[in-house]
Amino acid sequence: MSQTTEEPIRILIVDDETGVLDVYREILCPPDTSAQDAARGVVSSMRARLFPSKNADPAPVVKGPLKSRFEINTVTSAEAAVEAVKVSLAINSPYALIFLDMRMPPGRDGAWAAEQIRALDENVSIVLCSAYSDVDTEELSRRIAPEDKFFFLAKPFHPQEVRQMALALGHKWRAERRIAQLAYYDTLTGLPNREQFRDRFRVTLDSASRNQRPVALLYIDLDNFKRINDTLGHTAGDELLQVMAERLRDAIRKSDDVIHVSAIRRRGNDCARLGGDEFMALLPEVMSAGDASIIADRIVKVMSQPVPLGGQEVTVSPSIGIAIYPQDGDDVETLLRNADLAMYSAKRAAPGTFAFYDAQMNATAARQLEIETQLRTALINNEMTLSYQPQFELETGIVSSVEALLRWTNPILGCVPPMEFIPMAEATGLILPIGEWVLRTACTQAKRWADQGLLAGRMAVNVSALQFAQKDFVETVASILEETGLPAACLELELTETLVMKDEAWAYQVLRRLKTLGVDLAIDDFGTGYSSFSRLKEFPVDRLKIDRSFIRRTEGGADEDDAIISAMINMAKTLGLGVVAEGVEELPQLLFLQEQKCDLGQGYLLGMPLNVQSTEDFLERMRQTRESSNTQRIRTLVG
Numbered sequence: 001m002s003q004t005t006e007e008p009i010r011i012l013i014v015d016d017e018t019g020v021l022d023v024y025r026e027i028l029c030p031p032d033t034s035a036q037d038a039a040r041g042v043v044s045s046m047r048a049r050l051f052p053s054k055n056a057d058p059a060p061v062v063k064g065p066l067k068s069r070f071e072i073n074t075v076t077s078a079e080a081a082v083e084a085v086k087v088s089l090a091i092n093s094p095y096a097l098i099f100l101d102m103r104m105p106p107g108r109d110g111a112w113a114a115e116q117i118r119a120l121d122e123n124v125s126i127v128l129c130s131a132y133s134d135v136d137t138e139e140l141s142r143r144i145a146p147e148d149k150f151f152f153l154a155k156p157f158h159p160q161e162v163r164q165m166a167l168a169l170g171h172k173w174r175a176e177r178r179i180a181q182l183a184y185y186d187t188l189t190g191l192p193n194r195e196q197f198r199d200r201f202r203v204t205l206d207s208a209s210r211n212q213r214p215v216a217l218l219y220i221d222l223d224n225f226k227r228i229n230d231t232l233g234h235t236a237g238d239e240l241l242q243v244m245a246e247r248l249r250d251a252i253r254k255s256d257d258v259i260h261v262s263a264i265r266r267r268g269n270d271c272a273r274l275g276g277d278e279f280m281a282l283l284p285e286v287m288s289a290g291d292a293s294i295i296a297d298r299i300v301k302v303m304s305q306p307v308p309l310g311g312q313e314v315t316v317s318p319s320i321g322i323a324i325y326p327q328d329g330d331d332v333e334t335l336l337r338n339a340d341l342a343m344y345s346a347k348r349a350a351p352g353t354f355a356f357y358d359a360q361m362n363a364t365a366a367r368q369l370e371i372e373t374q375l376r377t378a379l380i381n382n383e384m385t386l387s388y389q390p391q392f393e394l395e396t397g398i399v400s401s402v403e404a405l406l407r408w409t410n411p412i413l414g415c416v417p418p419m420e421f422i423p424m425a426e427a428t429g430l431i432l433p434i435g436e437w438v439l440r441t442a443c444t445q446a447k448r449w450a451d452q453g454l455l456a457g458r459m460a461v462n463v464s465a466l467q468f469a470q471k472d473f474v475e476t477v478a479s480i481l482e483e484t485g486l487p488a489a490c491l492e493l494e495l496t497e498t499l500v501m502k503d504e505a506w507a508y509q510v511l512r513r514l515k516t517l518g519v520d521l522a523i524d525d526f527g528t529g530y531s532s533f534s535r536l537k538e539f540p541v542d543r544l545k546i547d548r549s550f551i552r553r554t555e556g557g558a559d560e561d562d563a564i565i566s567a568m569i570n571m572a573k574t575l576g577l578g579v580v581a582e583g584v585e586e587l588p589q590l591l592f593l594q595e596q597k598c599d600l601g602q603g604y605l606l607g608m609p610l611n612v613q614s615t616e617d618f619l620e621r622m623r624q625t626r627e628s629s630n631t632q633r634i635r636t637l638v639g
Contacts, residue, residue, distance in 0.1 A: 186245075454619040455622070
C-alpha cells in the first residue's frame with residue numbers, strides 16, 4: 001500500500017543541553033540501526049537523567065512511516081524559542097507542538113517562553129518539561145491558557161510517553177487546523193473568509209483602541225468580473241479569482257516599505273475574500289491616510305495587470321473603498337459599511353480607482369435605498385408618466401418625430417430625476433417591466449394622435465441594455481405593435497452606441513430582426529462610444545443622434561468641435577444615414593447645424609419636453625402653421 005503523503009507534524013524542542021535534544025530526536029525520529037549503535041555512548045548519560053530506568057529502551061528502532069511523521073527543530077534558549085515561533089508563523093508553517101524545558105539558565109525560563117509563545121500562537125500545544133516539584137502547575141495553567149493546549153511532563157519520563165504525546169497532540173492540532181480551514185478560510189483562494197476576517201478585525205480594533213493607533217480598511221471589488229464568467233466560463237472565473245487573491249496577498253505582504261508591519265502581520269491574514277469578487281484588506285499599522293493611499297494604489301496597479309486565461313489575456317481592475325478607524329467608525333460593522341460605500345463611489349466615478357469614505361456618502365446611500373424602495377411600487381401606484389419632446393426637420397421646421405421621455409413623481413421623494421432612478425432601475429432589473437410599460441404607453445399614445453389627425457411623426461422610444469439582451473425582446477415589440485395597432489414604420493427604437501458595440505454579433509442579429517418588423521432604428525449618444533463609421537455601416541440602422549456634449553461646445557465657428565460635427569454629418573450622409581442633433585439650446589448652434597445640412601434637431605431651443613395635453617396643443621399649433629414658409633415655421637419655434 002502507498003504511504004501517506006500528509007505533511008509531517010512540526011515540533012519545536014527547547015532545552016539548554018544539546019545532549020537532551022539528541023535524545024528527543026532519537027525518540028521521535030529514530031535513526032538507522034548502525035547510526036543508533038554509534039550514538040549510544042554519546043547519549044547514555046542523558047538517558048539516565050531523562051528516563052526512570054537505566055535499562056529502558058529510549059528509542060526502539062521503528063521501521064515504516066514513523067520516521068517521517070515528525071519534523072523536528074531544536075533551540076537551546078527561551079528567547080530563541082520565541083523567535084523560532086515568530087519565524088514559523090511568518091512563513092505560514094506553524095508548529096503543532098513545543099516541548100519546552102522549564103529551567104534554562106542563565107536566560108529566561110520555560111514559563112516566560114510559554115507566555116510569549118501563547119501570545120503569538122493560540123493554537124500550538126505547549127508541553128512544559130521539568131524535573132523539579134516546585135512548579136505551580138495550577139497557576140501556570142491560568143497564565144498560559146487554554147488549558148487543553150498546555151501540559152506538564154515530569155522528568156524522568158518514558159520514551160513512549162513522549163512519542164504518544166507527540167502523536168496525539170500533533171494529530172489533534174492537524175484535525176483542528178483542517179476544521180478551521182474549512183470553517184474560516186475560503187476553499188478557492190485560501191484566504192480567510194468573512195467570519196475569520198471579522199474576528200481578526202475585532203482583535204485589531206481592540207489593540208488599536210488601547211494603543212491609540214489608526215487602522216485602515218480596504219474594501220475591494222473587481223470591475224466587470226461577471227463578464228469573465230459569462231464569456232469564458234466559471235472555471236476561468238475561478239482561476240482569475242485565485243490569481244487576484246495571490247496578487248492581493250503579495251501587495252499586502254510588501255506593505256512594510258510604507259508602514260511598520262510585524263512578521264506576524266505578513267502571514268496574509270490581513271486580507272480576505274468575502275465572497276464572489278469581493279475582497280478585504282486590513283492595514284493595522286497604518287499611520288496616516290497617505291499611507292493607505294500608497295498601498296491602495298499599489299493594489300490597483302498589481303491587480304490590474306493582464307492575466308492569461310483561456311488562451312488570451314484579460315484585464316480586470318479593482319475598485320477600492322477605504323475607511324479609517326476611528327474617524328470613519330469605531331466598530332467592525334460601521335467600518336465595513338462605510339468602506340463598502342466608498343468602494344461604490346470609486347466604481348461609479350472611475351472603475352479601477354480608490355476612494356476614501358466621507359459622510360456625504362451615507363446621505364447618498366440613504367437616498368438610493370429610498371429610491372429603490374419606492375421604485376418597486378411606482379408602476380403599481382401609477383407614478384410613472386411620459387413627456388414628449390419633438391424632433392424637427394431643420395430645413396423645413398416640420399415635426400418629424402417625438403421622443404418619449406420617462407418621468408417619475410413620488411409622494412415621498414417628489415420629482416426624481418431620470419439620471420437618479422433609471423440607473424437604479426437597470427441595476428435592480430426593474431427596467432424590464434418599466435421599459436415595457438414605456439413602449440406600450442408610447443405606442444398607444446402615438447396611435448391616438450394619429451387617429452386625431454395630429455401629425456407627430458415617428459414615436460421614438462429608448463431601449464435599455466437589459467431590455468435589448470432579452471431573448472424575446474423582438475417578440476415583445478411585435479406584440480405591442482399588434483396590441484396597440486400602431487404601424488411599425490411609426491415606431492423608432494433608440495439604442496446607445498455603447499450598447500450596440502458591447503456585443504456586435506448579438507446586436508446585429510437583433511437589429512436585423514427589428515428591421516424585418518419595419519421599425520426605424522437610431523443610434524443614440526453617438527460619438528461617446530468610440531465606434532467607427534466602418535463598423536456602424538454593417539448595422540441596419542436608419543439614423544445617428546449626435547450626443548449633446550458635442551453640440552454644447554459648438555459656437556458656429558471653425559474650431560475643432562465644429563469640424564468634428566461637420567465630419568460626423570458628412571460621413572453619415574455618405575453612408576445613407578440620417579442625422580439628429582441632440583441638445584440644441586442656443587441659436588448659433590441651430591444656425592451652424594442648418595449650414596451643415598443636419599437633418600433633424602432636438603433641444604430646448606426648439607421644443608421642451610411636454611405632457612400629453614401640452615403636446616397635443618403644440619401639435620395642433622404646428623398643424624395650423626404647416627402652410628407657412630419654412631422660415632416662418634422656424635421663427636415660430638425659436639421666437
